[in-house]
Amino acid sequence: MNHESPKKRGRPRKTVDGLHGQTDRFFQQFAKLPFSEKEEMVLNGITVKYLADLITFLRMDGALMERLLLLDSGELAPMKEEDKFGPVVSDRIMAILELYSYGVDSMGEFELFNEWMKRPSEKFVFHRPIDVINTHPGLLEVRQALHEIRTGYY
Template structure:
């Protein structure tokens, strides 16, 4: 009788270089916005790589100073990592939270360029501040997520 072969099957979440607001889950790109909380937790525990951050930075059209401000970390924290080096879980959580917000915005606005521009346009709903100015903490990101949700449903925001 022939012995059964054991195959390695990976259920892990993989990064997609081309779309920084997406990941490969079982060989299929999935928007961060559509991932479960547990899938996002797994990504945070593994740590986000510098390569992923660079890809996100490019798509979001942000420089290191803007990214450091949005993540509430120093510029050096972001710059000192190389290639596949990963950030600690606290920084990784902030990166995933920010990328998740951008993924939602890209889904609603249809084009990354539109959303990126909107993030720096003063908004009446938040006291004529650009949305980017308040995303440096959880509550600011949630306020922006709520505004994007209202836009998705056609509510003036």
């Protein structure tokens, strides 16, 4: 007689262990930051260490982040952890953070949002959302798509 449990089908249950849970918590905490603290981060400059941690949380490689921040290829490599970006690059980092925070909030968890960002979409002329956020208009278009998902019009 076989006493094995039946196999479960469907999407695995959401967990809060490891990096997955840390990422969801990171975005929940970020969403709670007051405007003044976000503004201060941009004006004082975001550190390379903060960006490196963000790259890890987003499961992104440095080359893609350089492209999203409109930096030259290899520009991040020689920087030290304590170095700070100027206000323009810091503002760009904050815009990406805001978008990801909104996306995680809209879809309920980071993994779902991250999958969506990496899937080509007809809405973006069959480009992936991650590939169009390197410009301000592209970032706004992705945010609009998230709003449509959130309100049921996508």
